[in-house]
Amino acid sequence: MTKVLTDARSIRIKGRSFLAVVLSPDLPLDQWLERLDDLAARSAGFFLDRPVVLDVSELSIKKAELKQLIDDLAARKVRIMGIEGARPSQLTPEMPPAMKGGKPASDVEVTAQEPETEAEAEVAAVVSPAPQRQEAPQVRAIPQSLTIDEPVRSGQSIIFPEGDITIVGSVASGAEVIAGGSIHIYGTLRGRAMAGSIGNSNARIFCRRLEAELIAIDGIYKMAEDMDSSLRGHAVQLSLEGETIMADILF
Amino acid sequence: MGKVIVVTSGKGGVGKTTSTAALGAALAQRNEKVAVVDFDVGLRNLDLVMGAERRVVYDLVNVINGDAKLPQALIRDKRLDTLFLLPASQTRDKDALTEEGVERVIGELKKYFDWVICDSPAGIEKGATLAMRHADVAVVVTNPEVSSVRDSDRIIGMLDSKTLKAENGERMEKHLLLTRYDSLRAERGDMLKVDDVLEILSIPLLGIIPESTDVLKASNLGAPVTLSDARSAPAQAYFEAARRLAGEIVPVTVPGEKRGIFGKLFGRKAA
Numbered sequence: 189m190t191k192v193l194t195d196a197r198s199i200r201i202k203g204r205s206f207l208a209v210v211l212s213p214d215l216p217l218d219q220w221l222e223r224l225d226d227l228a229a230r231s232a233g234f235f236l237d238r239p240v241v242l243d244v245s246e247l248s249i250k251k252a253e254l255k256q257l258i259d260d261l262a263a264r265k266v267r268i269m270g271i272e273g274a275r276p277s278q279l280t281p282e283m284p285p286a287m288k289g290g291k292p293a294s295d296v297e298v299t300a301q302e303p304e305t306e307a308e309a310e311v312a313a314v315v316s317p318a319p320q321r322q323e324a325p326q327v328r329a330i331p332q333s334l335t336i337d338e339p340v341r342s343g344q345s346i347i348f349p350e351g352d353i354t355i356v357g358s359v360a361s362g363a364e365v366i367a368g369g370s371i372h373i374y375g376t377l378r379g380r381a382m383a384g385s386i387g388n389s390n391a392r393i394f395c396r397r398l399e400a401e402l403i404a405i406d407g408i409y410k411m412a413e414d415m416d417s418s419l420r421g422h423a424v425q426l427s428l429e430g431e432t433i434m435a436d437i438l439f
Numbered sequence: 440m441g442k443v444i445v446v447t448s449g450k451g452g453v454g455k456t457t458s459t460a461a462l463g464a465a466l467a468q469r470n471e472k473v474a475v476v477d478f479d480v481g482l483r484n485l486d487l488v489m490g491a492e493r494r495v496v497y498d499l500v501n502v503i504n505g506d507a508k509l510p511q512a513l514i515r516d517k518r519l520d521t522l523f524l525l526p527a528s529q530t531r532d533k534d535a536l537t538e539e540g541v542e543r544v545i546g547e548l549k550k551y552f553d554w555v556i557c558d559s560p561a562g563i564e565k566g567a568t569l570a571m572r573h574a575d576v577a578v579v580v581t582n583p584e585v586s587s588v589r590d591s592d593r594i595i596g597m598l599d600s601k602t603l604k605a606e607n608g609e610r611m612e613k614h615l616l617l618t619r620y621d622s623l624r625a626e627r628g629d630m631l632k633v634d635d636v637l638e639i640l641s642i643p644l645l646g647i648i649p650e651s652t653d654v655l656k657a658s659n660l661g662a663p664v665t666l667s668d669a670r671s672a673p674a675q676a677y678f679e680a681a682r683r684l685a686g687e688i689v690p691v692t693v694p695g696e697k698r699g700i701f702g703k704l705f706g707r708k709a710a
Contacts, residue, residue, distance in 0.1 A: 338599075339641050341592045341593060341595050341596030341599070342589050342590075342592040342593040342596065343563075343592075343593040343596055343597075344596045357641065358638075358639070358641070360589070360592045360639065361585075361589050361592075362589055362592070362593065363596075376638075376639075378639075
């Protein structure tokens with residue numbers, strides 16, 4: 189039994205992750221800027237068209253100093269897309285938005301036209317001083333599924349953009365599960381489940397009993413009151429067909 | 440070393456303080472040394488329910504700040520020699536509690552008592568997290584209604600993540616105490632049934648306390664219900680819960696299910 193659940197003209201809200209370079213300035217700032225100028229002189233245009241995030245978590249500076257730093261960087265044609273690790277007191281509405289939850293990635297390799305290999309390595313080190321520097325791109329050894337053996341409690345959120353989530357237990361009202369792939373719940377889904385969060389329209393949601401507050405696949409979502417009431421309390425599979433969430437009662 | 444129990448719920452007004460006092464008195468009647476600790480700094484109530492409000496000299500905050508020694512602040516119950524109260528301060532707020540201070544006081548209490556029962560404040564903020572932080576066992580007090588159940592679920596999540604036990608990778612022992620249960624209203628669908636609550640929270644059941652006027656009466660008299668009216672239905676339920684806490688295996692009965700002879704007769708007729 190298949191039911192059409194979604195209005196064809198719903199709004200898509202998607203999550204997507206991008207690789208940005210992270211600048212972590214250190215004090216005193218004028219000396220750091222000098223080093224940056226030096227670096228820019230050696231590999232011109234490195235920061236052009238690159239998303240740059242400013243990490244100020246190690247930096248204890250005031251609002252005015254942060255503003256000055258952003259202006260100094262702008263004068264060097266480095267545009268900041270976001271600020272990481274800032275206290276709310278340091279930020280003003282005019283500044284780039286605060287960002288959090290960044291995941292470390294491999295160091296950024298500079299593709300300079302000139303064969304200045306030594307300078308390249310230095311650039312990479314300054315741009316992203318990650319503890320383990322690797323020459324080759326890091327092979328991502330991330331498991332493609334996450335299994336949780338206990339109920340997901342109200343207020344908890346399980347986020348796994350890398351793949352599928354399996355939950356052996358229920359998802360409580362007020363809890364949320366967000367997966368890049370599919371979501372399997374061997375229990376009652378009372379909270380929110382969002383599958384295919386990084387743009388995977390083949391993702392599905394399975395649950396032993398549907399009592400969900402909200403379900404979403406690839407950005408198409410459905411609130412509890414928009415769901416067909418005959419689905420409630422049943423074992424259900426949800427999948428996406430075009431722009432429409434389809435629901436099948438499983439057994 | 441004694442066991443540290445936190446009585447917690449998330450939601451207010453579900454019966455944490457009443458249950459702390461009743462379980463404390465029930466355990467003390469087994470001749471075990473019990474300290475009940477009021478963590479609700481700023482809104483202290485446990486001293487009233489224990490009938491010790493006029494004997495409070497020093498409190499938890501004084502002990503944490505080092506203004507008083509622990510034996511000076513502990514109040515011995517007038518009816519039970521083995522029952523002690525560590526009251527909360529009424530004039531301070533929860534910021535007066537420090538993590539190191541709480542750790543020291545709980546550590547000291549554990550040395551002298553078999554049971555240390557911490558009455559947690561409502562909410563999920565500092566007072567509640569400090570009350571649960573050093574516990575070995577949690578008693579989650581829940582009323583059979585949706586908001587209480589959801590708040591309890593939230594608290595269970597915190598017990599599994601924010602406590603020392605959880606941070607050391609151990610499992611916190613958690614028990615559900617269902618209070619203010621009215622079997623008639625549950626049957627009518629006005630309240631959640633026991634099975635519904637257990638299905639949502641999925642933690643073991645410590646006991647079901649029936650809704651009863653005896654509880655309010657005992658509170659107003661300033662006596663735990665297990666002391667003032669030991670033969671009443673809620674007191675019996677608390678005694679059973681205390682035995683389960685102590686490790687005895689006592690089957691749980693749902694109040695109202697063992698009807699008297701008339702109930703049975705009428706029940707059959709109605710069916």
